[in-house]
Amino acid sequence: MSSTNLAIRAATETAIAHGITPDRCEVLQNGSTLVLRLTETLVARVVQDRDGPRQGTEWFARENAIAQHLTEHGAPTIPLHPDLPPGPHEHLGYPLNFWEFVTRAEAAPDPAEIGRTLRLCHEIMRRFQEPLPKLAILTESVAILQDRELFAQSTQQMLRDHLTTSIEVLSRYPHQALHGDAHMGNLMNTTRGLLWTDWEDTFAGPVEWDVASIIWNAQILDQDQSTVNTILAAYGAVDEKALQQSLIGRAAVMTAWYPILYPNPNAERQAKLQRRIEWLQVEKF
Numbered sequence: 001m002s003s004t005n006l007a008i009r010a011a012t013e014t015a016i017a018h019g020i021t022p023d024r025c026e027v028l029q030n031g032s033t034l035v036l037r038l039t040e041t042l043v044a045r046v047v048q049d050r051d052g053p054r055q056g057t058e059w060f061a062r063e064n065a066i067a068q069h070l071t072e073h074g075a076p077t078i079p080l081h082p083d084l085p086p087g088p089h090e091h092l093g094y095p096l097n098f099w100e101f102v103t104r105a106e107a108a109p110d111p112a113e114i115g116r117t118l119r120l121c122h123e124i125m126r127r128f129q130e131p132l133p134k135l136a137i138l139t140e141s142v143a144i145l146q147d148r149e150l151f152a153q154s155t156q157q158m159l160r161d162h163l164t165t166s167i168e169v170l171s172r173y174p175h176q177a178l179h180g181d182a183h184m185g186n187l188m189n190t191t192r193g194l195l196w197t198d199w200e201d202t203f204a205g206p207v208e209w210d211v212a213s214i215i216w217n218a219q220i221l222d223q224d225q226s227t228v229n230t231i232l233a234a235y236g237a238v239d240e241k242a243l244q245q246s247l248i249g250r251a252a253v254m255t256a257w258y259p260i261l262y263p264n265p266n267a268e269r270q271a272k273l274q275r276r277i278e279w280l281q282v283e284k285f
Contacts (some may be wrong), residue, residue, distance in 0.1 A: 007034045010094040011044035019109050031259070037101055042081055045259045046096040051122075057095045060088030063200040064097055065130055073124045076173075076187070078102055078197045102190040109189045110226045111205045112213060115234025118182060119193050122207050125177035127218060136157060136168050136203035137180055138249055141256040150259045155277060159252050162280055166249030173206035173242050182210040184217065208238050212246035216254075219274065220247070220279055251276050 012022050015038055022038035029035035032049035036061045047060070069080040080086050081098040088097045096263050133139070142163050145156055179186070180201030188195050215231055217225040232238070255276045 002167050004081055005035060006092055007046040007048050007094050008036060010092040011036050011038065011046050014091045014096060015039075015042065015044065015084070015098070020083060029225055039101075041097045041101050042083070044096055045099065046094050048094070050113045057088040057090055058096050059200045060097050063198075064088055064130065065127065066128060066199050066202045069128050070121065070196075072123055073127070075121050075124045076193060076195050077121065077199075078195050094264055102188065102192055102195060105191055107189055109184070109187060109194055111122050111230035112234040113194050114187065115231040115236075117196065118179075118210060118231075119235045121179065121196055122176070122210065128177040131178055132202060132204040133169060134175060135167050137201050138163050138170075141253045142167070142200060144256055144259070144260070150256065151277075153176050158280060162248055162283070164251040165243055166252065169248065170206055170209065170242065173208070173239065174237070175204040175206060177212075178203060178207065179210050180205075182213040187214075197239045197270045206239070206242050206246070208242035209246045209250070211235055211238055212243055212250050216247060218252050220251070221275060248280070251280050251283075253284060254282065265285045 006083065008025060011034075012025070015022055020039065020042060020043070022123060024037060025037065026037040027034070028037055028043065032047070034044075034046040034048050036044045036046070040045055064076070067077060067080050068086060070077045079100050081100050084098045088095055090096070091110050105198055142160060144150075145160050147162070149156065150158070175210040179196060179199060180203050181198065182196070186196060211232070215228045218227045218231075258265070258269075258276075265273065
């Protein structure tokens with residue numbers, strides 16, 4: 001049995017064990033995480049990467065906790081499915097959790113709505129009481145670079161230096177619960193409105209980290225300052241120094257993770273990686 005078939009079996013059997021009989025198996029995403037639609041309303045997310053830096057259910061447990069908090073307080077997020085325990089679940093060696101299916105809308109997200117909904121999520125997450133690791137995606141990225149030779153030595157050292165500086169600088173600012181990976185791929189325009197998803201990177205840090213994450217591509221890769229300005233205006237006041245350091249830290253994190261997320265990148269992904277590295281090479285520590 002292939003690994004994907006085994007992951008599908010893990011999701012299907014877990015749903016059945018909780019009284020839900022799947023009537024379909026629609027693959028919505030098949031990568032390090034497998035996303036399956038099993039019924040009209042039920043979606044399963046299954047971690048397939050058994051060799052990556054994240055193992056076990058710790059990350060899913062944090063995701064579930066923050067997702068429940070957000071849903072309970074009316075945040076614009078895709079909710080966990082109410083007909084199963086929140087988990088996280090683990091079956092056949094696969095961590096998994098279950099979400100409500102939402103229908104995508106054809107229109108692109110409005111930049112002002114992006115800023116507004118991110119601000120609303122932050123306001124609700126400010127009341128989240130459970131402890132979260134501080135600047136986790138940055139410290140995790142440092143550990144990855146210490147354990148794995150992913151780039152030329154000079155690039156590895158540059159990334160470590162940027163990450164170390166970002167951790168030091170961002171530690172000085174007020175921290176609260178964050179999305180952690182607030183890029184456009186984790187934002188869905190749906191028939192229910194604009195919804196944030198994929199909270200497994202949640203950690204404690206300054207809000208400027210999430211803001212930097214959502215504007216990074218538009219500001220650096222696309223040079224779309226109009227979109228950036230609209231998002232920032234809708235979000236509201238941020239600390240400019242914290243935002244700039246978060247832009248640098250975000251670029252270093254994404255660069256460190258790129259060979260893990262995309263071991264066989266196409267030409268477009270290779271070009272984006274190179275542009276991030278070149279941008280980081282001219283940024284001051």
